[in-house]
Amino acid sequence: xxxxxxxxxxxxxxxxxxxxxxxxxxxxxxxxxxxxxxxxxxxxxxxxxxxxxxxxxxxxxxxxxxxxxxxxxxxxxxxxxxxxxxxxxxxxxxxxxxxxxxxxxxxxxxxxxx
Amino acid sequence: xxxxxxxxxxxxxxxxxxxxxxxxxxxxxxxxxxxxxxxxxxxxxxxxxxxxxxxxxxxxxxxxxxxxxxxxxxxxxxxxxxxxxxxxxxxxxxxxxxxxxxxxxxxxxxxxxxxxxxxxxxxxxxxxxxxxxxxxxxxxxxxxxxxxxxxxxxxxxxxxxxxxxxxxxxxxxxxxxxxxxxxxxxxxxxxxxxxxxxxxxxxxxxxxxxxxxxxxxxxxxxxxxxxxxxxxxxxxxxxxxxxxxxxxxxxxx
Numbered sequence: 001x002x003x004x005x006x007x008x009x010x011x012x013x014x015x016x017x018x019x020x021x022x023x024x025x026x027x028x029x030x031x032x033x034x035x036x037x038x039x040x041x042x043x044x045x046x047x048x049x050x051x052x053x054x055x056x057x058x059x060x061x062x063x064x065x066x067x068x069x070x071x072x073x074x075x076x077x078x079x080x081x082x083x084x085x086x087x088x089x090x091x092x093x094x095x096x097x098x099x100x101x102x103x104x105x106x107x108x109x110x111x112x113x114x
Numbered sequence: 115x116x117x118x119x120x121x122x123x124x125x126x127x128x129x130x131x132x133x134x135x136x137x138x139x140x141x142x143x144x145x146x147x148x149x150x151x152x153x154x155x156x157x158x159x160x161x162x163x164x165x166x167x168x169x170x171x172x173x174x175x176x177x178x179x180x181x182x183x184x185x186x187x188x189x190x191x192x193x194x195x196x197x198x199x200x201x202x203x204x205x206x207x208x209x210x211x212x213x214x215x216x217x218x219x220x221x222x223x224x225x226x227x228x229x230x231x232x233x234x235x236x237x238x239x240x241x242x243x244x245x246x247x248x249x250x251x252x253x254x255x256x257x258x259x260x261x262x263x264x265x266x267x268x269x270x271x272x273x274x275x276x277x278x279x280x281x282x283x284x285x286x287x288x289x290x291x292x293x294x295x296x297x298x299x300x301x302x303x304x305x306x307x308x309x310x311x312x313x314x315x316x317x318x319x320x321x322x323x324x325x326x327x328x329x330x331x332x333x334x335x336x337x338x339x340x341x342x343x344x345x346x347x348x349x350x351x352x353x354x355x356x357x358x359x360x361x362x363x364x365x366x367x
Contacts, residue, residue: 002145010135014128021124022117048153051146056157056169059251059325063161069153070160070169077174077257078185084261085192088351092199095358099203107117 005046012039026094026104030087037083041076048072164316166250166333167325175249175333175340179314182336183299186343190296193347200354223274231273238266246341250330256337260344267349276360283353288346295343302332302339 012035019032048069054061056070098104101112115123143149156177157169166172174182246259271279306315314332321329328334 003140005145006139006142007136010132010139013135014132017128017131018124022121024117046145047142048148049146050148055253056153057167057253058157058161058169059167064158067157067169069148069150070156070173071153073170074173074178077170077255078181081185081189081257084348085188088192088196088355089199091355092196095355096199096203 005042005049009039009043009046012036012042024105024107026097026106026109027091029106030090030094033090034083034087037079037086040079044072044076044079161324164250164330164333165320165322165324165326166330168250168252168254170253171249171255171333171337172330174255175336176314176316179303179332179336182340183303183314186296186299186340189344189347190292193292193350196351196354200358223272228273231269235266235269235273238262238269242266242341242345246337247327247334249337250333251325251327256340256342257344259337259341260346261348263341263345264348264352268352271352271356276356279356280353283349285350285353288350288353291342292346292350295339295341295346298339299336299343302336 016032016034016036016039019035020029023029023032048071050066050068053066053068056067056073058065058067094104097109101109103109103112156173160169160172160177161167164172164176166176242259242263242265244259245254245262246256249255267279267283270282303314306317307313309315309317311317316331316333318331318335319328320331323329
């Protein structure tokens with residue numbers, strides 16, 4: 001059984017989480033969160049893959065050609081949109097945190113709140 | 115908790131998470147052996163039912179179109195949220211985009227950057243609308259086209275001054291375009307309700323040739339509205355973030 005693409009998913013997730021936990025800068029932490037989310041793209045596309053099949057677009061191939069699962073690809077699009085929305089909001093919060101507390105180090109921000 | 119302690123706590127917990135995750139993933143069908151049935155059924159019936167050759171778009175704007183309404187409003191709310199979080203706070207004032215020190219203007223944009231950006235603006239707009247209007251044909255759609263269209267505005271910012279970016283995308287107009295995009299999608303769905311059909315029923319002519327520009331009925335129309343909404347939302351978000359770094363300064367500095 002081919003498991004390698006799924007190991008890539010786990011690796012991207014673990015590396016991203018490690019970055020989130022050890023980050024010393026909010027913007028860096030947000031980028032790490034994006035890395036964590038990227039693992040879900042790989043997972044979705046890997047789950048729907050069919051060996052030897054074409055993309056689910058039937059413009060220049062006949063309709064009943066074997067094709068990969070289109071549902072997970074549609075979900076990956078939703079995933080990207082949500083990531084864009086979340087990232088924009090988090091960056092806005094990071095700007096306001098920097099204005100208010102003068103630092104972007106999560107450790108120092110936690111100390112400030114006591 | 116000290117950073118070192120936190121790292122150790124994570125390494126232990128993370129090892130457990132990775133172990134269980136790998137264990138869970140080994141229970142999946144192997145890579146390349148997607149068992150179906152939903153994807154295969156849709157691949158078989160979607161082109162006949164919707165006259166769209168792009169099954170992913172058919173799913174997004176037709177089979178699960180109602181979810182995509184929600185997805186579009188996620189972006190709409192995010193743009194509103196960014197505007198709210200980045201509003202002018204007490205004690206903040208606008209400043210000129212030029213450097214405040216007397217006799218030391220901000221560096222002008224380099225001619226090389228300006229030329230490359232200007233060259234790319236036109237093709238970017240063309241590609242954006244090509245993507246947004248061919249959701250039914252090829253791997254594209256309103257979301258992709260909208261993001262590319264927003265890039266054209268960012269190229270305008272790169273090629274000149276922030277003020278030019280604000281002049282070509284005034285907040286009142288961007289807001290209106292975003293509302294038209296979001297509301298247009300919702301209204302396309304409601305038009306079916308007015309005809310006594312379920313919400314978002316594809317009630318337009320499907321055309322004859324699958325994948326043609328006039329095929330697939332509401333899929334192409336919804337994609338157009340989504341393109342408007344996504345482009346406006348991203349222009350708004352980028353504009354707000356740029357305004358923070360370039361215009362707003364605290365009073366006591």
